[in-house]
Amino acid sequence: MxxxxxxxxxxxxxxxxxxxxxxxxxxxxxxxxxxxxxxxxxxxxxxxxxxxxxxxxxxxxxxxxxxxxxxxxxxxxxxxxxxxxxxxxxxxxxxxxxxxxxxxxxxxxxxxxxxxxxxxxxxxxxxxxxxxxxxxxxxxxxxxxxxxxxxxxxxxxxxxxxxxxxxxxxxxxxxxxxxxxxxxxxxxxxxxxxxxxxxxxxxxxxxxxxxxxxxxxxxxxxxxxxxxxxxxxxxxxxxxxxxxxxxxxxxxxxxxxxxxxxxxxxxxxxxxxxxxxxxxxxxxxxxxxxxxxxxxxxxxxxxxxxxxxxxxxxxxxxxxxxxxxxxxxxxxLAEEISEGTGAAPQEYSVSFEDVSFSYVDGVKAVDHVSFTMRQGSVTGLVGPSGGGKSTLARLLLRFYETGEGCIRIGGVDIRDIPQEQLTHIVSYVFQENFLFHDTVENNIRMGDRSATMEQVREAAENAGIHDVIMRLPRGYQM
Missing domain, CATH: 1.20.1560.10 (ABC transporter type 1, transmembrane domain)
Structure with missing residues (x-):
C-alpha cells in the first residue's frame, strides 16, 4: 500500500x-x-x-x-x-x-x-x-x-x-x-x-x-x-x-x-x-x-x-x-490499495498461506490460516458466528490487505493481480444488499454497462428473480 x-x-x-x-x-x-x-x-x-x-x-x-x-x-x-x-x-x-x-x-x-x-x-x-x-x-x-x-x-x-x-x-x-x-x-x-x-x-x-x-x-x-x-x-x-x-x-x-x-x-x-x-x-x-x-x-x-x-x-x-x-x-491520507503488476493466473485454485488479519490492533480476526480450494471443487467454510468466514472472503477480494501471509490464485499473489481483473475472476454475494437509485435493469447492468437487455434478463433468470421483477408495476424499469 x-x-x-x-x-x-x-x-x-x-x-x-x-x-x-x-x-x-x-x-x-x-x-x-x-x-x-x-x-x-x-x-x-x-x-x-x-x-x-x-x-x-x-x-x-x-x-x-x-x-x-x-x-x-x-x-x-x-x-x-x-x-x-x-x-x-x-x-x-x-x-x-x-x-x-x-x-x-x-x-x-x-x-x-x-x-x-x-x-x-x-x-x-x-x-x-x-x-x-x-x-x-x-x-x-x-x-x-x-x-x-x-x-x-x-x-x-x-x-x-x-x-x-x-x-x-x-x-x-x-x-x-x-x-x-x-x-x-x-x-x-x-x-x-x-x-x-x-x-x-x-x-x-x-x-x-x-x-x-x-x-x-x-x-x-x-x-x-x-x-x-x-x-x-x-x-x-x-x-x-x-x-x-x-x-x-x-x-x-x-x-x-x-x-x-x-x-x-x-x-x-x-x-x-x-x-x-x-x-x-x-x-x-x-x-x-x-x-x-x-x-x-x-x-x-x-x-x-x-x-x-x-x-x-x-x-x-x-x-x-x-x-x-x-x-x-x-x-x-488513508492507505490506498496497491495496483497489481499485471500478472494473470493460468488456473484458479485458491490458497491461503499462513494468513492473519486484524480489524483492530491486537485482536486477530484471522490467525495463521492456511488451506487450499482446488479449481473445479466446492469448498464450504463452517464455523461459529464471528469465526472469520466472511473476513476470509473479503480478504480474497482485497477488501482489506492481509496483515501476514498471502493469498494466491493459480499460484499468483492476489496483490500482483490488477484490481479490475481480480473482480472479474472472483464473484462475491454480499450479506447486505444495496440498490442504486436507478431502474432494476440498470442495477443489474452495473457490472457490465455494455450488456444487452437479453443478457440482463438471462442474469435475472439465472439468479431466480426474473418472475419477481416481472410482477413489479413497471418490471425492469421499476
Missing amino acids: KKDSAQRKTGFARLMELAGQKRRKLIVACSLSVLSSAARMVPFFTIYSVISILIMSRFDLSAISRAQIGVPAGITLASALVYGICAYISSALAHTAAYDVIYELRIRLMDKLAKLPSGYFTATTQGSIKKIMSDDTEQIEVFIAHHLCDIAAAVATPVFTLLYLFCMDWRLALVVLLPILISFLLLGICLARPDKAALQTEMHDAQEAMQGTIVEYIHGMAVIKIFNRSLSAFRRYEGDITRFVNAVKKTAKANAWPMAAYYAFFGAQLLFLLPAGVLLLLRAEDYAGFLPVVFLFFLVGSGLKEPIENMMQMVIVSGKIIEGVSRMDGIL
Whole structure:
C-alpha cells in the first residue's frame, strides 16, 4: 500500500495547503478586504474632524470655510469609493478561488475513494462519506468565499482603530480596551477547556452516526417493513438522534457561563467610557479641544464590538472547519490499495498461506490460516458466528490487505493481480444488499454497462428473480 503524499499539516495550515495554487488569489483577496475595512473607518474620523471644526468655531457657520467642510466630505466620498471597489474585487477573488478549491478538492476525494480498499466502505457509513463529500466541503467553500476575508477585515479593523485611538488619547484608549481584555480572558477560559476538542469530536461523531442511520433507515425501509422490524430500526434511529442532541446540549452547557460573562463584558465599552470620559473632560485644560476627542471615543470605541465579535464568530467557525478538514484527511491520507503488476493466473485454485488479519490492533480476526480450494471443487467454510468466514472472503477480494501471509490464485499473489481483473475472476454475494437509485435493469447492468437487455434478463433468470421483477408495476424499469 502507499500513502497520500500530502504532508501531515493540521488546522489552518492544512486548509491553505489544500487551497494549492489558489493561495495567492486568497492572499490578494484578504489584502483588499483589509484595505476596504480601513476605508470603511475613514468616515468616523472625518466626522470627528467636522465636529472639531464646529466646536472650535462655536457653531458659527459663517466662520467656517467651504474647504474646511469640503475636504472631509471629499475624503469620505473617496473612501466610500475605495471601500466599494476593494470589497467587490475581494469578494470576486475569494468566491472564484473557493469554487476552484472545492471543485479540485471533491475531484481529489472522489479519485482517492476510487483507490481505497472496499473494506473502507464497509467500515464507514454512507452518511459519514456524504457528510464529508457534501457538508464539510460546502462549509469550506463558505469559509473561503466569505469568512476568510471577513477574518482579515475583522482583525484589521480593531487594530487600525485602537492604534488611532491610542494616538488620540491613551487613557481613554485603555478604557476602551479594558472590557475587551476581560471578555477575551473569559473566552480564553472557555476555549482552553481540556475537553474542548473531545466535545467537538463527540458532536461530529454523533452527527455522522445520525446521518448514517437516517440514510440506512430510508434505504432499508422496504426490507424493514417486510420483516416487521420497524420498531427495532426506529429505536436505533431515535437513539442516534438522542445521542446527537445530548452531545449538542453537553457542549452548550460546558460553555454557557463563560460565554454569558463574555457577552456581558464585550458590549460594555460605553459603560466604562461614559464615567471616564466625563471625568477626564472635567479635568481637561482645553475643554473645547478635548470635547471632540470624547465624542470620537463614544462614536468609534463603542463600535469596536461588531468587528471583534465577527472575529470571535469566525474563530468558532474555524474550529468546525478544522474538524471538517481533519475528517477529509481521513480519506485523503488513508492507505490506498496497491495496483497489481499485471500478472494473470493460468488456473484458479485458491490458497491461503499462513494468513492473519486484524480489524483492530491486537485482536486477530484471522490467525495463521492456511488451506487450499482446488479449481473445479466446492469448498464450504463452517464455523461459529464471528469465526472469520466472511473476513476470509473479503480478504480474497482485497477488501482489506492481509496483515501476514498471502493469498494466491493459480499460484499468483492476489496483490500482483490488477484490481479490475481480480473482480472479474472472483464473484462475491454480499450479506447486505444495496440498490442504486436507478431502474432494476440498470442495477443489474452495473457490472457490465455494455450488456444487452437479453443478457440482463438471462442474469435475472439465472439468479431466480426474473418472475419477481416481472410482477413489479413497471418490471425492469421499476
